[in-house]
Amino acid sequence: MSAPDPTFVDDRVSHWAEHLPDAPAFTYAPSPGQSRTWTWREWEDRVRRCAGGLQALGVGRGDVVGFLDKNHPACVELSMAAASLGAANAIVNWRSAGDEVDYAVNDSGAKVLLVGSELMPTVDAIRDRLTKVEKIIEVTPDGAEGDEYEEWLRASQRVLRQDDVSPDDVCLVMYSSGTTGRPKGVMLTHANMVAHTLNAHHGWEFEPGDKSMVSMPLFHVGGSSYVLFGIHDGVHSHMTRDPDGTSLAGAILNGANRTFLVPAVLAQVLQAGPDAVKLFGALKTYTYGAAPMPPPLLRAAMEAWPETDFIQVYGLTEVSGVATQLHAEEHRTAIAAGHPEWLVSAGRPIPGVELKIVDPASLEELPAGEHGEIWLRTPQLFKGYLGKPEETAEVITDEGWFRTGDMGKVDADGFVFVEDRLKDMIISGGENIYSPEVERVLAEHPAVAEVAIIGVPDDTWGETVKAVVSLKPDTSATEDELIAFCQESLARFKCPKSVDVIEALPRNPTGKILKRELRKPYWEGRERAVN
Numbered sequence: 375m376s377a378p379d380p381t382f383v384d385d386r387v388s389h390w391a392e393h394l395p396d397a398p399a400f401t402y403a404p405s406p407g408q409s410r411t412w413t414w415r416e417w418e419d420r421v422r423r424c425a426g427g428l429q430a431l432g433v434g435r436g437d438v439v440g441f442l443d444k445n446h447p448a449c450v451e452l453s454m455a456a457a458s459l460g461a462a463n464a465i466v467n468w469r470s471a472g473d474e475v476d477y478a479v480n481d482s483g484a485k486v487l488l489v490g491s492e493l494m495p496t497v498d499a500i501r502d503r504l505t506k507v508e509k510i511i512e513v514t515p516d517g518a519e520g521d522e523y524e525e526w527l528r529a530s531q532r533v534l535r536q537d538d539v540s541p542d543d544v545c546l547v548m549y550s551s552g553t554t555g556r557p558k559g560v561m562l563t564h565a566n567m568v569a570h571t572l573n574a575h576h577g578w579e580f581e582p583g584d585k586s587m588v589s590m591p592l593f594h595v596g597g598s599s600y601v602l603f604g605i606h607d608g609v610h611s612h613m614t615r616d617p618d619g620t621s622l623a624g625a626i627l628n629g630a631n632r633t634f635l636v637p638a639v640l641a642q643v644l645q646a647g648p649d650a651v652k653l654f655g656a657l658k659t660y661t662y663g664a665a666p667m668p669p670p671l672l673r674a675a676m677e678a679w680p681e682t683d684f685i686q687v688y689g690l691t692e693v694s695g696v697a698t699q700l701h702a703e704e705h706r707t708a709i710a711a712g713h714p715e716w717l718v719s720a721g722r723p724i725p726g727v728e729l730k731i732v733d734p735a736s737l738e739e740l741p742a743g744e745h746g747e748i749w750l751r752t753p754q755l756f757k758g759y760l761g762k763p764e765e766t767a768e769v770i771t772d773e774g775w776f777r778t779g780d781m782g783k784v785d786a787d788g789f790v791f792v793e794d795r796l797k798d799m800i801i802s803g804g805e806n807i808y809s810p811e812v813e814r815v816l817a818e819h820p821a822v823a824e825v826a827i828i829g830v831p832d833d834t835w836g837e838t839v840k841a842v843v844s845l846k847p848d849t850s851a852t853e854d855e856l857i858a859f860c861q862e863s864l865a866r867f868k869c870p871k872s873v874d875v876i877e878a879l880p881r882n883p884t885g886k887i888l889k890r891e892l893r894k895p896y897w898e899g900r901e902r903a904v905n
Contacts, residue, residue, distance in 0.1 A: 379572065382564045383545055383602065384421065384454045384535060390608040391418030397610070402447050404515035404615040406624055412447075414608070420527055424455035427530035431486055431509050435460030435538055438482045438547060440507075441592075442466045442475065442497065443490025444615050448513045448523055449592045450601055452488055457545035457564060458535035464547035464559065465593045468493055476500045478549050479507060482559055482760065488513050488523060515615060541565040547760055548595050550691045559760030560595075560691045569753040570694035571602045573726040577701055578659060578685060580607040580632065587630035589617040596664050599695035600634045619646060623653055632659040634687075636885030637667040640675045641823075655679050663687035663696070664885050668817040668824065669718055676705065688720035688792055692769070692776055694754040697727050698790050718814060719789040720782075727752040730775075731784055734796060740783075745808065747796055748782045749775045781808065798889060800829035802837045807868050815863045816841055816870075819856060821849035824879050826887045827870070830896040841870035842892050844878050851875075 377389050390399065395415035403409040412420065433439060439456050441449045441463055453463040464482035466475060468490070475496055479487060486509045489497050494512055497504070513523035541564045549557040580586065586604035588611050590597035604611035612630040614621035619642060622635075640662070643650050660675075660682050667686065676684060683702030689695045700721030708716035723729045730739050731746040740746045751774050758766035769777045781799055782792045793799075793808035800807040809827035816825045823846045829837035841860075845851060853873040860869040880888040 377608070380568050380606070381541055382535060382539065383457050383567050386605050386608065387414075387418050387421055387454055388534075390414040390605075394608055397608070399605075399610065400447050400450075401610065401612045401628065402615075403612065403621065403624055403628070404446075406620055408516060409628075410517060417447075417451075419532065421451050421454045421458070422532040422534060423527045423530040424451045425458045425535075426533035427526050428455055428461070428486060429459060429533050430530065433459055433461050433485055435536070435543065437461040438464050438484045440464045440466060440479050440482055440484030440487040442468055442479075442487065442493050443513060444468050444492070444515075445588070445592050445597070445613055446490065446513060446515070446615065447613060448488060450598075450605075453546060453598070457543075458533070458539065460536060460539040460543045462544040462547050462561070464549070465598060467549065467591075467593045472496050472500050476503050477556060478559075479504050481556075482547050485509070486511065491515070539564075541568070542757070544757055546598060548598065548691050549593070558762060558765065561757040561760050562595075562691075562694050563757050566694045566754050566756060567599065567602065569726055570599055570696065571606050573724045573752075573754065574599070574687070574689075574696035574699070575603050575606065576725050577699070578661075578683065580604065580609045584609050584632055584658070585628070585630045586611045587622070587625045587633035588613040589622060589625070590634055590636075590664075591617075594664070595689075595691040595695045596634060600661075619643070619650070623650070626653055626656050631657055632661075633657060634661040634663070636664050637662050637671060638881070638885045640667075641671055644671075644674055644678060651678050655681065657682050659683045659685060659702075661685040661687060663689065669814055670817055672717060686721060688790065690750075690778055690780075692756045692778075693727070693750055693752055694756070696724060697729070697750055697752070697754075698723050700789075713787070713789075715785075715791075716789055718810075719785075719791050722788045722790065726754065729784070729790060731782065732777075734781075742784055742786045745781060745783050745793060748778045748780045748790070748792065750778060751775045798829075800827070800837050800839055802829070802832070802835045802839065802867060807839060812839065812841070812860065812864060812868055812870070815860050816843065816856065819851065819859050821845050821851040822856070824887075826879055826889055826892055828889050828893050828896075830872075830893070838871045839869065840896075841873045842879065843873060843875055845875060 391414045396413050398411050399414040399417040401411040456463045466478045483506050487507050488511050491514045511523050514521045517524050544561040545564050546562040547559045588601045592598050612625045643654050684705045686700040687696045689697040698720045728751040730749050732749050734747040779796045781794045781796050812827045813825050823844045825843045828840050830840045832838040856873050880891045
């Protein structure tokens, strides 16, 4: 059913409540065998009552509310409701320690805070430090009798979107997992999120009968932007509380056939045995991003699920999510077209996104094939870092280009290759070494399960290359063997000079390898002389 393009993030909530009132909108499964489902009419009513409840608590245009819990439809309801008042929802990473919660909540200026029951002890311990929070509302996973949030909704009056709300009003504050210092609040507007939904949804629209599995954490832009696709198309969304195997399997058994997850989930499924592999074959679309997909894993996944459309995305919180896509057809034709390297690219820019490669020193645009910093210009670009105008000015140029801090190149066909973080590039004896190039080679070793390449200090060369790997079960590999394996494919200056074998690489909640943690023991106490 066609619908007019939205202007505000909550436009489609109202549209589907009018045109598909009795169709299912959301199913929430907090645990196996337990779920709740709301129709579009019911879910729209919850959003409007949430808006009324917030308004009664004094929330209005320019204010911020906060959410601290695992995945829960209440988070999306709060985002929609706050946005309809011209306010923003600051979604806090539920894995944060007390001091980190304290920082994010106070930094955001949240007046009202929704907190999951499991997280209440964390908040109770710091309650006296949350000086800007005027009201805390507890929300339970199952919404059972006595759920404070459910009772608050029932007691609240319906309130529609306010007339003074502007598309340029901030509707989401997402805290970026920065590599240094405190995370920054990324301010995303209605216009940003609507542009992202329209642009990033191009080429893989939902079809009648589809069901979207929402399992990425909502505190990550990948979760909070992905959930909007199902709302935009008016399809049934199945939200899991956690992205664990049992929850994902339950969603698929419940009919979910489209999803966005990190590559690590695919590795777990492939290792779980034939029953799990067969079950995941029901997915029509598997969009992946937030972390690189090792080539051996991608090949194994495409072989295991030949009917599944794999879509890779690259993006950042500051551009509301996705900036480039490698579409399903490009996955399938890359090798036949004589371009197997496309499979390790991030695809091409989505509609509405301009991309160029710039020399980070001279700030001159570089030609195809040259390595430099990836710059983006798009209507999806954030309004700025909350309360940090100077840091905002450092990354947005006068011409509206966003300096991503990612290093990469664009080939002659327009495919983008994300090589490294600017600050993660290894410079050894004046040679620039891009860790993904080394990682892709080492990932091909039959014993290697996952690998991270880092730079460690060297008194002669400034830095040398170190590989940190975990091995597959029941395999072995020596340091010399792994170094020699790299030397078969790479120039010697690019190859690891040492290898650490550990049980598992440290990752953040969205699946990104924490190279900062791997580097820390080697750089501690040193003044790093190179970026």
